[in-house]
Amino acid sequence: xxxxxxxxxxxxxxxxxxxxxxxxxxxxxxxxxxxxxxxxxxxxxxxxxxxxxxxxxxxxxxxxxxxxxxxxxxxxxxxxxxxxxxxxxxxxxxxxxxxxxxxxxxxxxxxxxxxxxxxxxxxxxxxxxxxxxxxxxxxxxxxxxxxxxxxxxxxxxxxxxxxxxxxxxxxxxxxxxxxxxxxxxxxxxxxxxxxxxxxxxxxxxxxxxxxxxxxxxxxxxxxxxxxxxxxxxxxxxxxxxxxxxxxxxx
Amino acid sequence: xxxxxxxxxxxxxxxxxxxxxxxxxxxxxxxxxxxxxxxxxxxxxxxxxxxxxxxxxxxxxxxxxxxxxxxxxxxxxxxxxxxxxxxxxxxxxxxxxxxxxxxxxxxxxxxxxxxxxxxxxxxxxxxxxxxxxxxxxxxxxxxxxxxxxxxxxxxxxxxxxxxxxxxxxxxxxxxxxxxxxxxxxxxxxxxxxxxxxxxxxxxxxxxxxxxxxxxxxxxxxxxxxxxxxxxxxxxxxxxxxxxxxxxxxxxxxxxxxxxxxxxxxxxxxxxxxxxxxxxxxxxxxxxxxxxxxxxxxxxxxxxxxxxxxxxxxxxxxxxxxxxxxxxxxxxxxxxxxxxxxxxxxxxxxxxxxxxxxxxxxxxxxxxxxxxxxxxxxxxxxxxxxxxxxxxxxxxxxxxxxxxxxxxxxxxxxxxxxxxxxxxxxxxxxxxxxxxxxxxxxxxxxxxxxxxxxxxxxxxxxxxxxxxxxxxxxxxxxxxxxxxxxxxxxxxxxxxxxxxxxxxxxxxxxxxxxxxxxxxxxxxxxxxxxxxxxxxxxxxxxxxxxxxxxxxxxxxxxxxxxxxxxxxxxxxxxxxxxxxxxxxxxxxxxxxxxxxxxxxxxxxxxxxxxxxxxxxx
Ligand SMILES: Cc1cc2nc3c(=O)[nH]c(=O)nc-3n(C[C@H](O)[C@H](O)[C@H](O)COP(=O)(O)O)c2cc1C
Ligand code: SF4
Ligand code: SF4
Ligand code: FES
Numbered sequence: 001x002x003x004x005x006x007x008x009x010x011x012x013x014x015x016x017x018x019x020x021x022x023x024x025x026x027x028x029x030x031x032x033x034x035x036x037x038x039x040x041x042x043x044x045x046x047x048x049x050x051x052x053x054x055x056x057x058x059x060x061x062x063x064x065x066x067x068x069x070x071x072x073x074x075x076x077x078x079x080x081x082x083x084x085x086x087x088x089x090x091x092x093x094x095x096x097x098x099x100x101x102x103x104x105x106x107x108x109x110x111x112x113x114x115x116x117x118x119x120x121x122x123x124x125x126x127x128x129x130x131x132x133x134x135x136x137x138x139x140x141x142x143x144x145x146x147x148x149x150x151x152x153x154x155x156x157x158x159x160x161x162x163x164x165x166x167x168x169x170x171x172x173x174x175x176x177x178x179x180x181x182x183x184x185x186x187x188x189x190x191x192x193x194x195x196x197x198x199x200x201x202x203x204x205x206x207x208x209x210x211x212x213x214x215x216x217x218x219x220x221x222x223x224x225x226x227x228x229x230x231x232x233x234x235x236x237x238x239x240x241x242x243x244x245x246x247x248x249x250x
Numbered sequence: 251x252x253x254x255x256x257x258x259x260x261x262x263x264x265x266x267x268x269x270x271x272x273x274x275x276x277x278x279x280x281x282x283x284x285x286x287x288x289x290x291x292x293x294x295x296x297x298x299x300x301x302x303x304x305x306x307x308x309x310x311x312x313x314x315x316x317x318x319x320x321x322x323x324x325x326x327x328x329x330x331x332x333x334x335x336x337x338x339x340x341x342x343x344x345x346x347x348x349x350x351x352x353x354x355x356x357x358x359x360x361x362x363x364x365x366x367x368x369x370x371x372x373x374x375x376x377x378x379x380x381x382x383x384x385x386x387x388x389x390x391x392x393x394x395x396x397x398x399x400x401x402x403x404x405x406x407x408x409x410x411x412x413x414x415x416x417x418x419x420x421x422x423x424x425x426x427x428x429x430x431x432x433x434x435x436x437x438x439x440x441x442x443x444x445x446x447x448x449x450x451x452x453x454x455x456x457x458x459x460x461x462x463x464x465x466x467x468x469x470x471x472x473x474x475x476x477x478x479x480x481x482x483x484x485x486x487x488x489x490x491x492x493x494x495x496x497x498x499x500x501x502x503x504x505x506x507x508x509x510x511x512x513x514x515x516x517x518x519x520x521x522x523x524x525x526x527x528x529x530x531x532x533x534x535x536x537x538x539x540x541x542x543x544x545x546x547x548x549x550x551x552x553x554x555x556x557x558x559x560x561x562x563x564x565x566x567x568x569x570x571x572x573x574x575x576x577x578x579x580x581x582x583x584x585x586x587x588x589x590x591x592x593x594x595x596x597x598x599x600x601x602x603x604x605x606x607x608x609x610x611x612x613x614x615x616x617x618x619x620x621x622x623x624x625x626x627x628x629x630x631x632x633x634x635x636x637x638x639x640x641x642x643x644x645x646x647x648x649x650x651x652x653x654x655x656x657x658x659x660x661x662x663x664x665x666x667x668x669x670x671x672x673x674x675x676x677x678x679x680x681x682x683x684x685x686x687x688x689x690x691x692x693x694x695x696x697x698x699x700x701x702x703x704x705x706x707x708x709x710x711x712x713x714x715x716x717x718x719x720x721x722x723x724x725x726x727x728x729x730x731x732x733x734x735x736x737x738x739x740x741x742x743x744x745x746x747x748x749x750x751x752x753x754x755x756x757x758x759x760x761x762x763x764x765x766x767x768x769x770x771x772x773x774x775x776x777x778x779x780x781x782x783x784x785x786x787x788x789x790x791x792x793x794x795x796x797x798x799x800x801x802x803x804x805x806x807x808x809x810x811x812x813x814x815x816x817x818x819x820x821x822x823x824x825x826x827x828x829x830x831x832x833x834x835x836x837x838x839x840x841x842x843x844x845x846x847x848x849x850x851x852x853x854x855x856x857x858x859x860x861x862x863x864x865x866x
């Protein structure tokens with residue numbers, strides 16, 4: 001640790017190869033993020049982690065730390081951008097939170113609250129993408145997918161390569177790598193990190209319903225800034241008491 | 251017919267065969283599938299089962315059969331060891347690839363604003379009347395299909411289009427009517443009127459680059475017996491800056507950096523994607539001056555230490571492929587490409603096809619596409635000069651930049667820099683279209699004023715010009731004294747002229763449509779932002795702007811320019827920004843005058859009802 005930069009006025013040491021996100025996280029500084037998980041290579045597609053580096057907007061999860069950088073993780077402008085970004089993500093999908101099983105455990109919803117979003121001022125695009133309920137224990141609701149690519153990376157790291165992003169522009173969709181294109185024809189399991197890493201209610205373990213009542217869910221206990229990006233603990237679909245090991249938080 | 255002969259590389263003389271229905275004609279269907287299988291197996295063999303060649307293989311299948319049949323997808327998956335989902339993901343990314351049959355004749359209409367200004371709406375109506383086709387549909391008898399496509403690079407000869415890859419110009423109702431008969435009869439292209447496909451170079455004003463015609467080896471031979479450093483120094487002295495739009499110092503940012511980067515291999519890539527609407531000067535260079543481009547690439551390879559070069563040719567220019575390959579072959583035969591060029595250099599050039607994606611002009615997306623993938627821009631740094639094609643140092647330059655290199659090699663840096671301005675040396679080739687009496691290709695020294703440009707191209711009545719394409723600058727008349735130069739108005743060579751009778755809202759809406767169609771979809775600000783801009787423009791057209799729409803647009807513009815992952819998203823809002831800046835009164839007029847009372851509930855919830863299939 002010979003190199004130093006400042007984040008929010010604090011001098012911090014870092015190793016070469018660290019990203020700005022890594023440096024901040026090691027110090028317990030929370031930077032909003034949705035498409036990044038420290039266990040996977042960063043991609044930089046949601047842009048929520050954008051910070052100010054010497055007057056320029058940079059993506060914290062993909063920018064390498066350099067000696068002498070002065071990083072600002074928060075400002076009124078950054079909050080405004082992040083709020084607008086969550087609004088954009090909401091406008092792109094069908095996020096009807098009150099009817100969504102993931103409500104209260106959802107990182108998009110929690111981020112929106114934390115950034116002060118109350119409604120989407122953008123036109124709701126109401127997509128009609130294919131739902132995949134073919135798998136016995138995993139549901140894929142593409143209308144809630146924010147195309148963060150975490151499941152793609154997690155599945156690749158597990159050696160299964162089940163997911164990929166297909167198409168272009170706003171027609172991009174999460175595609176499944178099987179001949180039929182259906183999850184039933186893959187070897188995905190509810191225990192896979194690919195299933196569990198999803199930050200929103202797009203990939204979900206079935207038969208969880210409202211086992212954990214609203215009011216007792218992750219972000220009912222505190223804000224995402226304080227609690228970090230967490231994922232729910234799933235119950236095994238086969239038993240009322242057994243739990244599936246939950247994915248790591250970040 | 252000449253052009254068909256020339257284009258034999260990719261384009262067929264016959265229209266595509268309708269895939270037989272396996273139920274109704276099982277024997278023919280089996281025969282068809284066998285054909286597909288043979289063709290794909292041969293292709294995979296030809297490409298040594300190299301997964302990086304996926305896109306090149308797909309585009310060949312598309313042009314051979316008119317689609318990428320399911321049988322082809324599974325063969326590629328087997329032979330190239332790529333999951334079938336990944337193959338479909340690539341097909342769905344590129345506009346020119348399709349996993350459904352697009353009819354015997356696939357008609358693509360160029361939808362740039364200049365095409366509309368020349369009567370595209372009438373052409374579309376004529377297609378509906380005579381071909382019984384609306385954009386976005388395949389006719390039930392599978393004889394033809396119609397789509398709108400991004401600018402095809404024929405803006406001075408529009409409304410333009412492509413039929414099975416053949417470029418077609420000056421479309422109007424009469425032409426569509428004649429064309430409909432040929433389509434109905436299934437006439438092979440070599441029996442179509444030749445003049446429909448003759449693409450003019452449209453050169454109206456030549457300078458150093460366009461006046462030069464070299465013989466193979468002319469430029470290379472002047473230098474190869476010297477040290478590469480001497481030519482690098484010449485490049486430095488020339489002050490050359492990239493002609494693709496961004497205007498980086500070619501010597502410093504690219505050549506020297508790439509030469510100094512370590513790697514097992516170095517690569518040189520010529521960016522012939524020419525996707526910026528309104529640009530067609532690279533087409534003209536490829537058509538008439540490809541030798542200068544070849545020699546510029548060769549000199550670059552010599553300096554940076556590359557053995558392999560690529561020309562990334564946009565799918566819209568597939569009709570040039572055979573002609574370009576012939577010239578490369580001529581160079582090989584004369585010993586100016588291949589092994590031991592000038593006794594000291596091994597270097598060869600391959601042409602890689604694009605498949606219809608504007609973003610693939612962005613250099614890192616281009617490299618992904620060269621590797622056979624979806625064209626998603628990479629995280630930068632590292633820049634391609636350090637880590638590009640197959641993670642090796644890769645030099646990417648525009649077609650015209652390479653032509654400039656040859657000019658520098660021939661005449662010397664001093665001569666080259668004699669014209670132009672302090673920070674913009676040499677001359678620049680412009681593609682001029684729109685409301686002017688002499689659209690076409692013009693070469694002028696950098697530093698010419700807009701006023702002078704308009705005088706020369708017959709656009710004196712212009713009320714606005716768009717410089718550098720939709721990603722560039724929309725300039726009102728009050729600023730026509732400004733000059734085309736990196737110091738003032740940088741440009742990649744697109745200049746569209748708009749007369750008084752044009753509506754800035756129409757112009758900006760057309761651009762918004764373009765960006766929404768071409769965003770790669772990787773990053774949230776651009777993927778969703780472009781859709782929202784498109785919606786905002788629709789509201790402008792409908793005069794339905796509310797005050798909250800203005801607020802959200804004012805946040806979205808800087809958000810996109812600052813947070814987007816690549817230049818596409820960063821530049822996409824510039825035209826709307828210009829509208830706010832120069833034509834605020836038009837936005838004011840579009841503000842809705844209705845109050846809350848006239849709120850139409852049915853209309854407001856129509857989309858939600860459609861999406862949820864719930865009736866209130
Ligand atoms: C969305 C996008 C599209 C681009 N399209 C092209 C193109 O079609 N042709 C081109 O030469 N450069 C294009 N560029 C610029 C290239 O990224 C790159 O800067 C250029 O090829 C470098 O060559 P030059 O220095 O010779 O101009 C594009 C950039 C962006 C962001
Ligand atoms: S399904 Fe979930 S994890 Fe996968 S891309 Fe969509 S939002 Fe991300
Ligand atoms: S800015 Fe647009 S084109 Fe560029 S990476 Fe983002 S989505 Fe893709
Ligand atoms: S967390 Fe960095 S861009 Fe999404």
